[in-house]
Amino acid sequence: MKLKPANEFPTPRAFSRVDLLAVIFTTTLLVAWVVVTHVGAIGRQVRCASNLSALGKAMHEYANEHDDGLPAASINCGSKQSSWDLKLLPYLMPGLAKANSGDLFAQAPRWIVCPSDISGNATQGHTPRSYAMPVNDMAANNWPPSPESATGVGLDWNDGNAAALGGPDATPEKLPAVKLSIVTNPAHTGLLTEFIDPINHMGSYQAASVWNPIEQQGFFNANTNYDYCHRGEFNYLMVDGHVERLSALQTGSLVSGAGIWSIRKGD
16 A cells, blocks of 8 residues: 655644634633523522512511511401511611602512512513412411411401401401411421512512412413523522522422421421
């Protein structure tokens, strides 16, 4: 076999400036994609957890001034309508207690809106509210709330259950409350969680509480173009004040009455 002279072999193509620019451009696009899809999601997750942490501190400050009682998730009794977020706003920032309603609503989004909230609530003329309290079923077998109650901390009062459960002297201003002292496992009992829903907006008694992960995922299941809030998981504020990011199964139950969704001792 006759070998070719060395000068007959093709000369390897040099790595040109155009090639280098193409590599840099492609790398830049990949980095940008990672930042937008991953780092951006982490940033939204952190900001959401920070919101819940601030709301948790406000919850405890409210309880300190109300005989250890938590605010009701909602009150819809005749002309008296309220929700947990309105009760907490004066505790979130010095001076808000004396602010007018316009100032309260202007300040609220920094704490009650998750940056991953894609419900379109703001475009409907409302101030979005991305969080809700785990619901109390207001059933007689779980009443009054106790360490054995197989239901959540969020009381939803209306004309019917206020008359049945509130007692003969109960008024919208003096309805019974869930007290922090009855929660025997505060690190594993939910106090607030994310609930993305078009009707969940600031000051509304509607959607102020949420039953379970199935209801929590309802908006995303109905909008298949969207992923869950934080890569299939949600942030949960526990009664002791810490925040966890959990999947539905990690909450201890897909329905109400178990796991972090109930007050029940040892659950």
